[in-house]
Amino acid sequence: MSEATIPPGAEAPIFYETDEHHHDAGGSTMLGFWLYLMSDCLIFAMLFASYGVFGGSYAGGPQPHEIFKLPLVALNTSMLLLSSITYGFAMLSMNDGKLRSVQGWLAITGLFGLAFLGIELYEFSELIHEGAGPQRSAFLSAFFTLVGTHGLHVTFGIIWLVTLMVQVGRKGLIDANQRRLQCLSLFWHFLDVIWIGVFTFVYLLGVLR
Amino acid sequence: MSADTHGHGHDDHASGAPHGTRKDYIIGFVLSVILTAIPFGLVMSGIIADTRITAGIVMVFALVQIVVHMVYFLHMNSKSENGWTLMALIFTIIVVTICLAGSLWVMFHMNANMMPGMTSGDMAGM
Numbered sequence: 001m002s003e004a005t006i007p008p009g010a011e012a013p014i015f016y017e018t019d020e021h022h023h024d025a026g027g028s029t030m031l032g033f034w035l036y037l038m039s040d041c042l043i044f045a046m047l048f049a050s051y052g053v054f055g056g057s058y059a060g061g062p063q064p065h066e067i068f069k070l071p072l073v074a075l076n077t078s079m080l081l082l083s084s085i086t087y088g089f090a091m092l093s094m095n096d097g098k099l100r101s102v103q104g105w106l107a108i109t110g111l112f113g114l115a116f117l118g119i120e121l122y123e124f125s126e127l128i129h130e131g132a133g134p135q136r137s138a139f140l141s142a143f144f145t146l147v148g149t150h151g152l153h154v155t156f157g158i159i160w161l162v163t164l165m166v167q168v169g170r171k172g173l174i175d176a177n178q179r180r181l182q183c184l185s186l187f188w189h190f191l192d193v194i195w196i197g198v199f200t201f202v203y204l205l206g207v208l209r
Numbered sequence: 210m211s212a213d214t215h216g217h218g219h220d221d222h223a224s225g226a227p228h229g230t231r232k233d234y235i236i237g238f239v240l241s242v243i244l245t246a247i248p249f250g251l252v253m254s255g256i257i258a259d260t261r262i263t264a265g266i267v268m269v270f271a272l273v274q275i276v277v278h279m280v281y282f283l284h285m286n287s288k289s290e291n292g293w294t295l296m297a298l299i300f301t302i303i304v305v306t307i308c309l310a311g312s313l314w315v316m317f318h319m320n321a322n323m324m325p326g327m328t329s330g331d332m333a334g335m
Binding site: 030031034035038041042045046048049050052053070071073074077078081084085088089091092186189190192193196197199200201204205207208209 | 229230231234235237238241242245248249252253260263264267268270271274275278279282283290293294297298300301304305308309312313316
């Protein structure tokens with residue numbers, strides 16, 4: 001059937017590039033990962049929007065200034081900020097090709113991340129213990145969803161970080177591992193950016209309300 | 210040719226995903242600490258009596274700190290990936306702004322237009 005449509009003597013038309021031009025492996029990874037982060041941004045925007053809508057619906061339950069402990073939040077914020085700078089130092093060591101230094105800074109970053117998670121889980125358990133669990137009011141549901149989603153991101157960031165430490169330990173600072181570390185760098189700093197929104201709009205403005 | 214591009218591959222990545230210098234990270238960190246400490250200090254001490262002014266200052270500090278993080282930690286600039294990261298970011302900011310402003314605006318009006326007796330304040334009195 002298809003032979004019939006091609007006039008005799010004519011070359012078969014080519015509708016695609018036969019010899020693809022060379023792409024570096026992972027040449028578009030960073031842009032792709034950035035686009036993922038932007039879509040993640042939309043998830044958080046929706047959670048912030050629902051918190052903004054439900055943030056005043058206490059259903060006669062506890063209000064933000066009664067349950068939020070700002071010193072604890074300040075401690076948590078400093079943990080995340082410190083983990084950001086230590087990850088930055090890991091990236092600098094990576095650029096210099098210092099393997100052990102990279103591993104050391106990654107480990108410290110992971111510990112700060114764990115400290116952040118530990119404090120957050122402590123805060124959650126205290127809240128639930130006080131009867132201010134997610135079922136209590138729309139405000140608390142929105143609060144637990146927003147802050148919990150951020151905490152979940154940090155959890156997966158730590159899992160990713162440990163995975164990369166194993167990878168780097170086995171294969172060294174090869175190009176692929178450098179790319180992965182750069183992706184995690186974007187992810188980790190992005191989580192810190194989201195946390196700025198959380199401590200400002202949820203905690204600080206919540207206490208002021 | 211293929212081998213040649215491979216040899217330069219690393220440098221290309223470096224320009225595609227710019228990495229900061231130690232100075233960048235330190236500046237970013239110091240600025241972040243200041244921009245975090247001041248809002249916390251303002252709210253916890255309650256120096257400014259009018260909470261609306263405090264809220265305004267806190268929000269401005271948050272916006273500035275987000276920009277600081279973007280520049281010094283995420284190394285955003287108009288050149289990375291030929292400007293595509295910046296384009297994606299601007300698009301996201303527009304969508305996020307529409308979603309946030311739209312949701313809050315619509316829902317605020319719906320709350321305001323609730324039937325009397327259905328608002329939470331009246332419910333509490335019932």
